[in-house]
Amino acid sequence: MRLFPPQRLGVTLVEVLAAIGIMGIGMLAILVLFPLGAMSMARALKDDRCGAIAWNADSLCTALDYRNDPQVKPILEKTYTPPVPGALPPDPLGPGYPVFIDPHYNLAGAIPETTLGPAPNPQPVQYLAYPNIRRVTPQKLLALGNPAAILEARERLFCFNDDMGFSVNGYPKEHSDGRYTWSYLVRRLQSSLPSSTEVTVVVYSGRPTEMPMAEEVYAVTPEDTTAVRLSWVPGQEEPPLRKGHWLLDTTYEVRTRGGVNYGSVHAQFYRVVDVARLSANTLLVEVQPPLRHSNVSQMQLLKGAIEVFDRGAAR
Numbered sequence: 001m002r003l004f005p006p007q008r009l010g011v012t013l014v015e016v017l018a019a020i021g022i023m024g025i026g027m028l029a030i031l032v033l034f035p036l037g038a039m040s041m042a043r044a045l046k047d048d049r050c051g052a053i054a055w056n057a058d059s060l061c062t063a064l065d066y067r068n069d070p071q072v073k074p075i076l077e078k079t080y081t082p083p084v085p086g087a088l089p090p091d092p093l094g095p096g097y098p099v100f101i102d103p104h105y106n107l108a109g110a111i112p113e114t115t116l117g118p119a120p121n122p123q124p125v126q127y128l129a130y131p132n133i134r135r136v137t138p139q140k141l142l143a144l145g146n147p148a149a150i151l152e153a154r155e156r157l158f159c160f161n162d163d164m165g166f167s168v169n170g171y172p173k174e175h176s177d178g179r180y181t182w183s184y185l186v187r188r189l190q191s192s193l194p195s196s197t198e199v200t201v202v203v204y205s206g207r208p209t210e211m212p213m214a215e216e217v218y219a220v221t222p223e224d225t226t227a228v229r230l231s232w233v234p235g236q237e238e239p240p241l242r243k244g245h246w247l248l249d250t251t252y253e254v255r256t257r258g259g260v261n262y263g264s265v266h267a268q269f270y271r272v273v274d275v276a277r278l279s280a281n282t283l284l285v286e287v288q289p290p291l292r293h294s295n296v297s298q299m300q301l302l303k304g305a306i307e308v309f310d311r312g313a314a315r
Helices: 013-063 147-157
Strands: 099-101 134-136 180-188 197-205 217-224 227-231 246-249 252-257 260-265 268-279 282-288 298-301 305-313
Touching: 013 180, 013 197, 013 305, 246 305
Parallel strands: 099 134
Antiparallel strands: 099 180, 180 197, 197 305, 217 227, 217 298, 227 282, 246 268, 246 298, 252 260, 268 282
């Protein structure tokens, strides 16, 4: 009579399948972490690059004195009046007109003035001008004279060249489609006070510089302090908005002080937080920070913009 069962020399197929199933569940849980980790690394890399670019760009702006550049300073002055019918000079005790320092798109072609007023005002691709905001190239670049030298200086002063791209064969390539570039929005908080000149650095990723993209202007209606109703008309591109994109408020308004009318442009940046479709040509867009003006009438989509840094006045 046996007191113990016979010793087994192996495992059954059922046990093998059960072990594989348990191991598979564990492996799937581990594999899920890889794409999440890659996404986290990509965000961390982007944040690191943007932070470095903001400091570099601000230092270059100060070192090259873009705030007082001959192409920039006249637009910031209290005596400036946009060469547009109906435009008014700024309030000497209020904000001055903004100017966009953006040689990547300014050098792409002629930039005419646009009509002041609410959107929609579709612009052909070759114009690429911010409505109500002048876009210029610094005089320090234009003074080089030679087009090749100007383009080389543009690549050196408005591109993050520490970030290298690679071709399919693994060799580094001279220009990466996903490289980082930047531009500046400059304005005075008080048009008669040069020391109030502030700079905002706009960082782009993958923004085409050889073949610029059109940047459409859209009519907007505020819903509350954090949401706007954005619409477009036939012939306009439907805005490819999603979370993380940036909008620029280009609304022109007339302010009155002491019985005198003055002109002003909002020039405020807003990050898209959420997007919901209301109709075939209308979106409800949630933005941050809250709207600084209640009379917003038009915004422009900054294609390729991934971060905006307010660097303040010169230190």
